[in-house]
Structure formats: C-alpha cells, structure tokens
Amino acid sequence: MxxxxxxxxxxxxxxxxxxxxxxxxxxxxxxxxxxxxxxxPDVNLMPRRNVHFPEKSENHLNAWAWRCECTHVNPSSSLLKGKTVCLKDNIAFAQVPCLLGTDSFTDWTPTVDATVATRILEAGGTISGKAVCENLSRGAVSVSAATGPVHNPYAHGYTAGGSSSGTAALVASGASDMGIGCDQGGSIRIPAAMCGLWGMKATLGLVPYTGIASNDASVDFVGPITQTCMDCAALLEAIAGVDEFDDRQVAGCPFPGQVPKYAADLTKSGKDGAKGLRIGILKESLDSPVLDDAMKEKFYAAAKEFEKLGASVEEVSVPLHGSARVIYSVMSKMGNHMGMLGRATGRRQLMMTDLFQKKNFPYSQEALSKMSVFSREGLFSGELGWTNYPYAYSKAVNLSRKLKDDYNEALKNFDLLLMPTTLRPSFPLPAADCSPVEHLEANKGMTENTAPFNASGHPALAMPIGFIPSKENPDIQVPASMQLVGRFWEEATIFKAAYAWEKTVDWKKF
Structure with a gap:
C-alpha cells in the first residue's frame, strides 16, 4: 500500500x-x-474445513465467535491426539475470520497462523473454532463483546470472566476439550476461576505470543484453559518454547525440544507431588475489604489440604503486593495506549500489518463509540498519563522489577505462593447498556491477585476448589478458585502440587 x-x-x-x-x-x-x-501457513498440511459463523442452536452460551475444523495431515506428536481446542478470538488463524470482540472495525481474516495454533496441530490436536473474547480483549466481565454477553455454564446470566470469556465457557461446558486464552492482567486465570477450570499464565516468554493481537507487549501472555490439571500440563507442553519471532522470550526460555515433559512428570509424582513443599499464603492477597467471606473460608479450607499432602503451609508477607495492581495499571494503560493507537515501537517480532490497516487510524468517533467502556477508559487514561505524567510509565516499569525481586525474595523461603485467584466469585452480568461507572465497578475484585504477576512475569496457575453461594442469590452455587505462583521456569513444581491436590480432592464436592 x-x-x-x-x-x-x-x-x-x-x-x-x-x-x-x-x-x-x-x-x-x-x-x-x-x-x-x-x-x-501450509493449508495443505493443515486444511481449514467447515469454516462458518455459528448458528444460535450450537451457541447457547454465546461463546463461539467462529467455527472451523482443522487437523494436521501428519502431526509430529500425539500429545494432543483426539483433543479439540478452541482459540481465543484475538489469536490469528489464517482463513478464519477474527472478530476481536468488536465491531469498531470488521472483516479481518488473518493471513498468518499464531505459533500456538501451529503447535497445537503439530501435537495432534484439532482446532475447532474461535472463542468470543471481550471487546478488544479489555475487561474481566463477559459483557462487552459486540456479539453479546457470554454466559457462565454453571449459572446462565452470570459472568464467565474475561477477557478470555468464550474460551472458559466452551471448555467448562464441554463444547471444546481444551482452550487457549490470552492474559494481560488475569484474562486466562479470571475466566478459569469463574468457570471452575485450570488456567496457566506461564513464565514471561515461555509461550510465544507470535500472531496474536496485542494490548501491551510487556504484559502479554498466552496459555491453556482446561478441565483438568493433566490437560493443562499437556497443552502447555505442546505450545511452549522458543520460536523465531517473539522477542519476549528471555534468557532461560527453553527451545521446543527442551520443554519439560509436564504431563508425563505428573504421572510419576501423582499424589506425592506436594510432599515436602513449602507453601506460603500471601498475607496481602487476603487484606482487601472486597474479599468475599465465603471465598475466604473456602480458600483456607483448600489451603489446609496441602498440609495433609505433606506440604508445610504458613503465612508470608510481600508488602508491595498491596500496591502491585497500581504498578501494573500504569504500565498497562500507558503501554496499551500506544499499542491501541498503532504507535508501539522497539519490537522485533511478526507484525500483523493487515490488522493495523483494518483499524484505520486515527479512530473515528463512530469507531470509538463502538468500543467498550474499558477500551475507551484505557485510551483516555493512557493519554492523560502521557500528557500530564510522562515519567510515570518509566517509574512503573522500574517498580515492576522491584515487585519481581520482592516475590523472588519470598520464593527463597517458599517453593510456592498461594492466594485466592479472584476476590469474588461469578455474579450476574451487568446490563450491556449500563453506565461507564457501573461497568468499571463490576470489575472490582477480579484482578487484584492476578495482574501483579503479569507485571512481575512469574508463572501462576488458577485451580478450582469447590462451589460457594452467589451473594446475589444463595440458591445458585458458583465456582471458587485459588492461585499457585512459582519461581521463573518452575511450572513443573506448580503442576505437581496442584495435581496432588486434584488427585486427592474432588473439587466439585469439596
């Protein structure tokens, strides 16, 4: 052009x-x-079949964005053989339209495949379609997609979390065996928590973000959302490792042939995976007045189970955790601002130029009016920051390094940190046309314990720990979740502890 x-x-x-x-x-x-x-992409080896927009009859949770069937003609492994996998709809998959949860621009059909999509197919999995994501992947409540709200499989009319809302809803309902979500502040772990699933945000760079629409590169993560810990481990194993594009893959990131055999290791460790581990309950993660009482009670009961498995469990304090979401928010909103305006620079990666052209910069009033409250608020906050407090971004980046160092200091004495994933369980969806303040209020209690680890880069796994009553209607039971956080590159330790818990405790009856 x-x-x-x-x-x-x-x-x-x-x-x-x-x-x-x-x-x-x-x-x-x-x-x-x-x-x-x-x-x-080689569409002869990886043919896209039955590409179509889903009918309402096959989309009762409103979670499918687009349907397709794709299996590799000659996969290189059988790790995911027989498994269907849905992709969050900000992940490029050539010849399959990508909605990005918005109608501020339309008709984007990617011409490239994301690395994670290729790796799923090479591992024998079948990509069964694209899952609805929140409007431009902004927001933790499943109400902002242009195609309408996504419903929680356990309670119709309740949030499935976000922004990987459709992925979690499809996996939890059994419409897809596994799913891939993307996480810029909790967007894998929050919907996993809302829908009773396992969701892993791995160490910074372990899974390449190549071919995925980004908000802010410094906090971008992509990873598995599954029904079981074993599936989560297998899917992470399939998609992890260096590719030739993603410059976020820092020192320590393994090449594909060097990725640990997470799933096979679990069959060996079994119920003994938590034995001898030192687990620290993060004090500051429980300090917020937003924390739901039933969630807190369920969390402490779940944590106690680790002691029965042979782990030591005690409290640990990381004071900066209390300010971590503020540090993350400055980084994310000011960084995302430049990305949303098409002005992000300094990257050495695959650039999806066709997407930039579709966005038709600068945004028109019409395009902005079709964005969600979260996207517009992000743009306004970012502009305010760069205009009035331009030094704030660099300071936040420096503080994110201190945050990483503080967690690392705690992890010298503990193998894992433990906390509730979200501070509240699923709740009724706000009205799509509610006020901006009401939309933003609905996100309270969602990212306090997830976003800090996007800033620090530590691996974090959300895992289901039972049901608790909805505050709005005690007759409705919704999932509760806790989060395990480990040292850089020690996903295997997280999985072993979580798998031992899962093998011992039936979370749906806990």
Missing part, C-alpha cells in the same frame, strides 16, 4: 519541508518499493 502524492506533500509540510515537484515521484518510489514479509 503506497502513499499518494497529496499524502506525501502533506506529511512533508508537517515536518516543515516542501518537496520539490521534480522529486515527488522519487519519494513515491521509495515509499512504495518494499513489500511486506510474513510467513505463509
């Missing part, structure tokens, strides 16, 4: 230069010469 003569002249004048008439054609050649350079 080249620049017109008028566009070139206008841009040059903006920087104070009038291009001589005889040089305009030369500049046009310079701007038009380079073609884009993106990988082309």
């Amino acid at each position: 080249g620049a017109s003569k008028d566009e070139l002249l206008k841009v040059a004048r903006t920087v104070g230069y009038e291009i001589p008439e005889g040089e305009v054609d030369d500049y046009k050649i310079l701007f038009d010469r380079a073609k884009d350079y993106t990988p082309t």
